[in-house]
Amino acid sequence: MNEENETAIDLIKESRKVIEDPFSTEKKTHFIFLINELILRDFSALVQLLYRIDVDEKKLKKVLSDNPSGDSASIIADMIIERQDQKAKSRNAFRQENTSDEELW
Numbered sequence: 001m002n003e004e005n006e007t008a009i010d011l012i013k014e015s016r017k018v019i020e021d022p023f024s025t026e027k028k029t030h031f032i033f034l035i036n037e038l039i040l041r042d043f044s045a046l047v048q049l050l051y052r053i054d055v056d057e058k059k060l061k062k063v064l065s066d067n068p069s070g071d072s073a074s075i076i077a078d079m080i081i082e083r084q085d086q087k088a089k090s091r092n093a094f095r096q097e098n099t100s101d102e103e104l105w
Contacts, residue, residue: 011034014027015053028081032071050076053084054087059079
């Protein structure tokens, strides 16, 4: 596995940790730090990660342009966390909808 994939996997794991404990400022701060490192050192890996997680590109560009003095890493972190949370809720809803009494035998 190459370093870029390891970084993406690490960020995905970190985003899940933040979702599991949304009030942990330490976890979120670490997650923002990792994103900032990608912004500074490997922007293309960050773009690929955002694509892989399926963060809405137009929405992200709009939020970033609407907040020019905001911390980009923090904004990106919020967008990743939001998307990961949406996917988790969707998976859970799909599981509940497709579980019938017959399947639980």
